[in-house]
Amino acid sequence: MTARVFVPLVDSRGEAAHLFEAIAGDIAPEEHPARLVPQIAELFDFGLYGVGQGAREAVTSFVEARRRRLWLSPRNARLRPWHLRISDLHLGRLSEGNARSAGLGLTIAALCQTFGRDPGLVFATGEILPGRAGAGVGPVSGVRGKLALIGDYLSQHGPALEGQRVVVALPAEAEDGRPLAEAEQGMLARLAKEAEQSGVRLEIIFADTLDALEAPLGPFSIPERVTPARAAAAATVAGAAMLAFGVWSALAHAPIRLAFEPPAAGEAAGADEAAPQRARYDAKSDKLELLGPCFDAQREPLVVGGETLVLKVRAEDGLPFASRVRPMRLFIASVSRNADPVILDAAHFRSLQSGAQRNTGDLVAAIPIEPVEDEVRLFVLATRDPRLAISGVEAALRTTLQGLSGASALAATTTFLADRLGAEIAYQFRVTNDPKACAA
Numbered sequence: 524m525t526a527r528v529f530v531p532l533v534d535s536r537g538e539a540a541h542l543f544e545a546i547a548g549d550i551a552p553e554e555h556p557a558r559l560v561p562q563i564a565e566l567f568d569f570g571l572y573g574v575g576q577g578a579r580e581a582v583t584s585f586v587e588a589r590r591r592r593l594w595l596s597p598r599n600a601r602l603r604p605w606h607l608r609i610s611d612l613h614l615g616r617l618s619e620g621n622a623r624s625a626g627l628g629l630t631i632a633a634l635c636q637t638f639g640r641d642p643g644l645v646f647a648t649g650e651i652l653p654g655r656a657g658a659g660v661g662p663v664s665g666v667r668g669k670l671a672l673i674g675d676y677l678s679q680h681g682p683a684l685e686g687q688r689v690v691v692a693l694p695a696e697a698e699d700g701r702p703l704a705e706a707e708q709g710m711l712a713r714l715a716k717e718a719e720q721s722g723v724r725l726e727i728i729f730a731d732t733l734d735a736l737e738a739p740l741g742p743f744s745i746p747e748r749v750t751p752a753r754a755a756a757a758a759t760v761a762g763a764a765m766l767a768f769g770v771w772s773a774l775a776h777a778p779i780r781l782a783f784e785p786p787a788a789g790e791a792a793g794a795d796e797a798a799p800q801r802a803r804y805d806a807k808s809d810k811l812e813l814l815g816p817c818f819d820a821q822r823e824p825l826v827v828g829g830e831t832l833v834l835k836v837r838a839e840d841g842l843p844f845a846s847r848v849r850p851m852r853l854f855i856a857s858v859s860r861n862a863d864p865v866i867l868d869a870a871h872f873r874s875l876q877s878g879a880q881r882n883t884g885d886l887v888a889a890i891p892i893e894p895v896e897d898e899v900r901l902f903v904l905a906t907r908d909p910r911l912a913i914s915g916v917e918a919a920l921r922t923t924l925q926g927l928s929g930a931s932a933l934a935a936t937t938t939f940l941a942d943r944l945g946a947e948i949a950y951q952f953r954v955t956n957d958p959k960a961c962a963a
Contacts (some may be wrong), residue, residue, distance in 0.1 A: 524549065524603065526635035527610075529646045529676075532621045534818035540672045545628040545647075547636035551606050562633075565608040569619045571625060575607055577651045578630040581658035585733050586637060588747050601746045605636040624663035626651035626783055627692060631736060638743045642682070645740070646673045647692040649730065658733045662698045670710045674717045681721035688724045700829040704729055732940050747959035765798065774848040778841030779905040779946040785938045786812055786835040799834045799901070801826055801961070802812035802889065811889060817961035824952035827961050828894025836903050836948070849907040854944070855888060856902040856920075860929050860934040861895070866904075866917045897954050900933050905946040916943055 525548040530783070534540045564577030568778040586602065607629055617625070627649030635642045648669050650661035671722040674692060677684060691714070699708035704711065704727075711727065718725035728739055737743050786800045801814040811833065826832055838853065840846050853869030890901065923939050924932050933951070940947050955961075 524636065524639065524641075526605075526632045526640070526642055528628040528632040528635075528642060529643075529644070529673075530609075530625045531646060531648055531669035531672040532617070532624070533665040533672065534618075540668060541611070542672055542676060544609050545625065545632040546610060547632040548608070548703050549604045549606070549636070551604070552608070554817075562606050563607070566629075569609060570619075570622050571609070574622050574626045574651070575629060577653050578607070578626055578633055580653040581630050581651050581733060582633045582637060584653060584658055585634065585743070586745075589743065590597065594610065594747060594751055602637050605633045605637055606747045606776070607633060608659070620664060622667070623650045623779060624648045624660075624669075627660055627694075628753070630658075630733065631692060631740065633741065634736070634743060635815065638741070638745070640740060640743065643688055643690065645690045645692065646676075649694040658696045660730045660735075662694045662696045662703070664698055666693065666697065666703065666707055667710050670714050674714045677714075677717050677721045678724055681723075685722035686724070689718065690725060690726050690728060692728045692730055692736065695729040695735075702729070709713075771848060774842055774845040777845035777907070779851055779907070780837075780839040780841060780945055781903055781905055781948045782837045783903075783948060783950065784835045784837050786887065787831045798824070798940050799832050799863055799890075802831045802833045804831065814961070819953060819960070824950075825961055826892050826952050827958055828892055828896070828954050828956045830892050832890045832892055832901070832952075833887065834901070834903065835885060836947060837885050838905060845907070849909065850851075852906050852908070852911065853886065854902075854904040854906075854913060855890070855903055856936070856940060857890075857899060858902075858920075858924070858932060859897045859899040860932065864917065864924060864936060865922050866913050866920070868913060869903075892954055893958050895954060896949070896956055898933075899954060900936065900949055900951040902936070902940055902947050902949045904940055904944045906944045911944075919943075 525546055527547075528545045530543055530545050532543070539773055551561050552565050554561070555567065559566070559567055559572065560576070560579065563572060563579055566572050566575040582605075625648075628645075628647035630651050631642065631645060631647050634640075641879075643693045646668065648663055650663055652659035652661045653801055670691075677689065693703055695703060699706065714727075715725055726739055728735060730736055783798050788803075798816075801817060802811040803814055804810075806814045811831055813833065814830070817827075819825050834855075836853075838851055840851075854866055855869060856864065856866040858864040869888070920936065924935055927935055937947075937949060
């Protein structure tokens, strides 16, 4: 994008009339040998560098005043870069008076480029006074000749300009201190008549500061990178994402409730029945035959070596649908006073409920008991961690139990598994090789 503003020039006698364009674009010029400011470096060869400095200061002040109104921060802005040049390279160096009168046109072009505004057809003459509050617009000489030059342009290009809006920006005061609209009343009326004959919609601005240009040429508003609407939308999205993550995290780490149930279907769960149960293989029926409970003198469960221990476990999600987010993983761990600990994947379990995903389920496993007299503690473990490697857990458990035996090994295993997996139930029993200890 480029912003263009016509600047009329005349000498003190109203002669040597010339019209050039002040052009602001976003393409930076090559570096000047004198290391001039890139934004105005191309004005140097025409005697406009000093005026360009005033225009640059005025634009900077104008922009900074609007930056302070931004919602979030003065840096929360998107502005276009601008670099000034002029259209007529055969113009030669301008006199000091003509150079000063080009300040308003250069400033308007830079402002329109900065704020991304298309000014349309604009003529401007006036001196820029950046030292004044709001960047003032000072009077210039030869206004009558410049208005005549603008009128000639409208007459010559009348057919092409028909129906267009033409803006003429002038200082508010004449050099003698009178309002310019009063001092040049006759010439302004003539210009209005020529515009009417050409079918042009003429708008004349008498500006004492740059703020007077905003209504006809603006709005000079800064597009914000972060707007309240965008911030609210981002906050809504972030809140929804956090809520979704929170729900997902709660479900992904939802507790798992484990409980033993009576292995025999349809039986009520008494104090002794809601526990693993002894069984013996019946070759005639090719099935396991459940046996009654057996206890020693201290009421510790007994299992005869060579029998099978049937475990029926009910696993439930602590939160509905948690297993749809992260399925349960079940394991069986065994530790005894005399043998190394073993952890097995619950692929040994047989599900009593169809469907890959479930919030609750009854799972059954049959554990053969070796005929070695010992005290054993069986654990049913549950986790939702998909990265858990059971081989690593087993190796770490064996390292933990090194040097421990007896009741210490059983207690240390309980603590270790609770820390690593979280959900567990345990069943402790003794193995005996005396069949008479558990009469049929």
